Amino acid sequence: MKIKVKQASYDEVMARTPGKAKKPKKPNILFRTLLKVASLPDLIATRFCCKRTGMKQLGRRESALFLMNHSSFIDLEIAASILYPRPFNIVCTTDGFVGKNWLMRQLGCIPTKKFVFDISLVRSMIYAAHGLHSSILMFPEAGYCLDGTAVTLPRSLGKCIKLLGIPVVMIRTYGAFSRDPLYNNLQKRRVKVSADMTYLLSKEQIEQMDPEQINDVLREQFTFDHFRWQKENGVRISEPFRADCLNRVLYRCPHCNTEGQTEGKGTTLTCHACGAVYELEETGTLRRTDGGEGAFSYVTDWFAWERECVRRSLLDGSYRLDVAVDIYMLIDTKCLWRVGEGRLLHTTDGFTLDGCDGKLHYEQKPLSSYSLNSDFYWYELGDVISIGDHKRLYYCFPRDAGDVVAKTRLAAEELYQLCRRDKATDGKEQEDD
Numbered sequence: 001m002k003i004k005v006k007q008a009s010y011d012e013v014m015a016r017t018p019g020k021a022k023k024p025k026k027p028n029i030l031f032r033t034l035l036k037v038a039s040l041p042d043l044i045a046t047r048f049c050c051k052r053t054g055m056k057q058l059g060r061r062e063s064a065l066f067l068m069n070h071s072s073f074i075d076l077e078i079a080a081s082i083l084y085p086r087p088f089n090i091v092c093t094t095d096g097f098v099g100k101n102w103l104m105r106q107l108g109c110i111p112t113k114k115f116v117f118d119i120s121l122v123r124s125m126i127y128a129a130h131g132l133h134s135s136i137l138m139f140p141e142a143g144y145c146l147d148g149t150a151v152t153l154p155r156s157l158g159k160c161i162k163l164l165g166i167p168v169v170m171i172r173t174y175g176a177f178s179r180d181p182l183y184n185n186l187q188k189r190r191v192k193v194s195a196d197m198t199y200l201l202s203k204e205q206i207e208q209m210d211p212e213q214i215n216d217v218l219r220e221q222f223t224f225d226h227f228r229w230q231k232e233n234g235v236r237i238s239e240p241f242r243a244d245c246l247n248r249v250l251y252r253c254p255h256c257n258t259e260g261q262t263e264g265k266g267t268t269l270t271c272h273a274c275g276a277v278y279e280l281e282e283t284g285t286l287r288r289t290d291g292g293e294g295a296f297s298y299v300t301d302w303f304a305w306e307r308e309c310v311r312r313s314l315l316d317g318s319y320r321l322d323v324a325v326d327i328y329m330l331i332d333t334k335c336l337w338r339v340g341e342g343r344l345l346h347t348t349d350g351f352t353l354d355g356c357d358g359k360l361h362y363e364q365k366p367l368s369s370y371s372l373n374s375d376f377y378w379y380e381l382g383d384v385i386s387i388g389d390h391k392r393l394y395y396c397f398p399r400d401a402g403d404v405v406a407k408t409r410l411a412a413e414e415l416y417q418l419c420r421r422d423k424a425t426d427g428k429e430q431e432d433d
Contacts (some may be wrong), residue, residue, distance in 0.1 A: 001073070003379040004099035004335040005328070010356035016221040017334045019392060021120045024089050035107060039077030046074070046193035047180060050082045052241045053241045054199030055169070060086075063136075064167045067200075069176035069222060070139040078173060078195055079137050079166075088135040089128040091121065091144075094393070097333040108134065111333075114142045114373040116390055122160055129166050136164075141222065143373060144182045146406050147249050147303035148226035152371050152413055153218060158211030161201075161205035161398055170221050177226040178235060178284070182376050183248045183264075189239045204298065222299040225300050230284035243267050243280040248376050248383065251301050251403035252309060254295035260402035303406075310410045312419060314348060321346035321408055325385075325396040327355050335396065338380075344385065344396045346408060348415060351387050353394055362387070362394060366419045372412035374405045 009288050027035075060283070066083065068075055070368055092109040104111075110128065112121040128134045141151035161168060174422040175193040180186065195291070201209075201217065209217075246264030253262055256274035268289070269278045277290040286302070288294035296302040313319035325344045329337045342355015364387050373386035373393075382397045383405045398404055 001379060003095065003381070003399060005381075006335045006337055007030075008337045010339045010359045010384050013329050013337045014329055016331050019279065020189040021111075021124070022105070024110045024128050024132065024134075025105050026087055026089070026106060026128075026134050027106065029085060031106050031108070032084060032087065032095075033227070034078075035080040036114060042074050043081055043128045043193075046173050046175065046191065048078065048081070048193050050195045050197055051194070053195050054180040055114075055197060057199045058167055058169065060416060061133070061203070062167065064169050065125075065129075065132055065161065066135060066137045067218070067221075068139055068172055068271065069173060069224065070141045070144055071173060072144065072174050072180035072182070074193060075139065075173060075181065077327055078176070078193070079242045081173065082171070082183040082197055083137070084137070084193065086135055087132075088137050089125075090215050091125070091136065091138040092201075094333070095177075095336070098326075098336055099333070103332040106412065113393060114386070115369040116393075117369075118387065118390060122163060125160070125164060127420070129164055130155075135166075142371070143375065144180060145226075146376075146409070147241050147300050148177050148181070148262050148299050148413065149303075150222040150224060153222055154370060155216070157216035157218060157357065161206060161214050162211055163309065165203060167199065167203055168200045168206070170196075170200045171214070172196045172198075172221070172224070174229060174233075175235065175308040178230050178237060181226075183245050184241070186380075187239070187244065188234055189237050189242065191235060191237065206243065212421075215400055225298070226282040228299050231298075235284070236282040237284065238282050239389075240266055242330070243269055246280060246299070248403050249406055250306070251407060252306050254302065254305060255292070262392060262403075278288040282350075284334050306407070307352075307414065309405060311414045311418075314411065314415055318347065318410055319346075321411070323398045323404060325353075325355070325398055327353070328381075328395040328397070329361065330388075330395065341399075345397070346411060347417045350415075353387065353396065364388075366412075366415045367423070370416050376405065 015175045089108040093114050094111045094330040097104045097111050112118050140153050145151050151296035160321045173195045175191045179191040180188050243264045247262040247270050252259045255273040255276045261273040277288045279289050285297050322345050327339050327342050329339050340356040345352040353362045375384050385396045388394050
C-alpha cells in the first residue's frame with residue numbers, strides 16, 4: 001500500500017488551511033458488503049475462523065465498542081467479516097484518508113491522529129454510537145506492535161468508555177502477527193489466522209466501575225506475546241525470509257552492547273561487531289548458532305532488555321538521538337507533502353525538529369504523548385518517526401542513521417513514565433510542605 005506524495009515548500013504547506021472535522025457517516029449495507037467481499041481472499045487463504053463468547057448478550061441493533069489488538073492489515077478484514085452485517089464506524093488514522101477521503105467516509109471511518117490528544121475523536125464516537133446508532137471499531141494500541149507484544153494503551157481509554165456508555169467487546173487475533181509482522185517488509189507467511197470475540201463489559205458494569213478499573217480490565221485483555229503463542233501452539237513458519245530486517249526490532253547486541261550493527265537476513269540475525277549469530281527458528285524461538293552461549297530465546301525478551309537499556313540511559317542522562325531526516329507533513333487529506341530536510345533531536349527534554357532552511361522549528365515535550373507514532377517501511381517510503389499536534393503532523397524519515405525507530409519509541413514511552421512519576425512526586429512533596 002502506498003500514499004499520495006507531493007513536493008512543496010514549507011511556506012506553501014503552512015499556508016494551507018487544515019480541513020475541518022466532519023461528523024462521521026453511517027456506512028450503508030452496500031459498502032459494508034463490499035468491504036466484507038474484498039476481505040474474503042485473505043481470510044480464505046489463512047483459513048480464518050472465529051470463536052464467539054457471550055455475544056448473545058449484545059442485541060442485534062445495539063451499539064457496542066469493539067476493541068481489537070493490532071498486528072497487521074488483515075485485522076480490518078477480520079472485523080469486516082465477523083461484524084457483518086452490523087453497521088460500525090472505524091477509528092482510523094488520518095493518513096489513511098489521504099487521496100481517498102470520500103471512500104473512507106463512506107466506509108464509516110473516523111479520522112484521528114496517532115498519539116495526539118484529540119477531543120473531537122470522543123465527540124465523533126459519541127455521535128456515531130448515539131446519533132447514528134452504529135457500533136465502533138477501535139484499535140486502542142493505535143499502532144502495530146513491533147515485537148509481538150501489546151503497545152501501551154492510553155490512560156484516557158477508561159474515561160472514553162464511561163462517556164460512551166455502551167457495551168465493550170474484545171476481539172483478539174491469533175496468527176495475524178506471525179503472518180505479517182511489521183519488521184518483515186510486508187512479506188507474508190503461510191499461517192492460519194483466527195480470532196476470539198468476547199463480550200467484555202455491559203453498560204451496567206461500566207456504570208459501576210471507575211475509569212481506572214476499566215483500564216485494569218483492558219490491560220489484562222491486551223497482554224499477549226505472539227512469539228510465545230507461536231511456540232506454545234506449534235505454529236511453524238518455514239519461510240526463508242522470516243528474519244529479514246529483524247534488526248529493526250533487535251538493534252542492540254546483548255553480547256557486545258553495540259547498537260546498529262545487527263543484520264536480519266534470511267533466517268538469521270548477525271551482529272557484525274562481535275560475530276554473534278542467532279537463528280530465528282521455525283517455532284519463533286531464537287537459537288545462537290556461532291558456538292557461543294545465547295542470551296535470549298525470544299524476540300520479546302530481547303526487546304524488553306532493550307527497553308530497560310533505554311530506561312537506564314534516560315536516568316543517567318546519556319540518551320540522545322540526533323539524526324538527519326527527510327521531512328514530510330500532513331495537514332489535510334489531499335496528500336502527504338515533502339517539504340525538505342532537517343534534523344530531529346530527542347533528549348530527556350523531548351523532541352526538537354529543525355529544518356527547511358531554518359523555517360521549521362517544532363518542539364514536543366515528553367508529557368505531550370504517552371507513546372510515539374513510529375513505523376517500519378511506512379507506506380513503502382521507509383522507517384518513520386512522526387511527531388506533531390492537532391494542527392499538523394511531521395513525518396521524519398531518518399537518513400543513514402541505522403535502526404533508530406524502535407529505540408526512539410521505547411525512549412518516548414519510558415520518558416513519559418519517568419516524567420509522570422517525577423511530576424506526581426513533586427506534587428506530593430508540595431502537599432507535604
